Amino acid sequence: MIVNFDAAKSRYRSYIGEISVLSKLVSENQLELVDVEFKMPNHKSADYAFKTEKGMILTEIENMDLIVEKIETSENLDAIISYRTEKKLMEKFDQLPPDWPHSIYLIQVVWGEILKLHHLKECFSRRTTYPSMTLKLMVVAQLFDHKAEIPRYLFMTAEEFLAMKA
Numbered sequence: 001m002i003v004n005f006d007a008a009k010s011r012y013r014s015y016i017g018e019i020s021v022l023s024k025l026v027s028e029n030q031l032e033l034v035d036v037e038f039k040m041p042n043h044k045s046a047d048y049a050f051k052t053e054k055g056m057i058l059t060e061i062e063n064m065d066l067i068v069e070k071i072e073t074s075e076n077l078d079a080i081i082s083y084r085t086e087k088k089l090m091e092k093f094d095q096l097p098p099d100w101p102h103s104i105y106l107i108q109v110v111w112g113e114i115l116k117l118h119h120l121k122e123c124f125s126r127r128t129t130y131p132s133m134t135l136k137l138m139v140v141a142q143l144f145d146h147k148a149e150i151p152r153y154l155f156m157t158a159e160e161f162l163a164m165k166a
Contacts, residue, residue, distance in 0.1 A: 013111050025050065042096050078123060085134055
């Protein structure tokens with residue numbers, strides 16, 4: 001799964017992002033995983049379905065490669081994130097019944113040279129579109145352990161990562 005390549009590109013980041021989100025959600029919350037690729041009545045599927053005390057929560061994961069050289073302003077970054085968020089939500093959750101009983105969340109994992117966007121770090125602490133359905137942007141952060149002299153990888157919010165690198 002990790003080394004899956006198709007004719008266009010490698011998909012390893014998608015799998016790492018999905019596994020990282022699942023690990024974080026299961027280890028830190030009162031969530032019980034009940035299904036993977038949960039089938040919905042609109043003939044699409046959500047990545048994960050969790051059972052909670054308040055009912056079922058569906059979670060969709062989106063991995064986004066950011067080309068940071070093309071992002072100069074907070075407006076640029078907000079526009080990219082907003083566009084991708086709306087596109088993913090419409091693609092997956094459009095045409096669900098109006099009385100749909102389950103909560104839905106989108107978790108986006110951003111990839112790229114995020115440290116180059118440090119001057120836009122305030123953008124990573126807010127969500128401008130769909131704040132009730134989207135969580136903070138996440139990253140797989142590479143940090144260097146100077147004592148052990150090896151890289152370490154942590155899954156955290158982009159906001160936390162940029163705060164560490166102040």
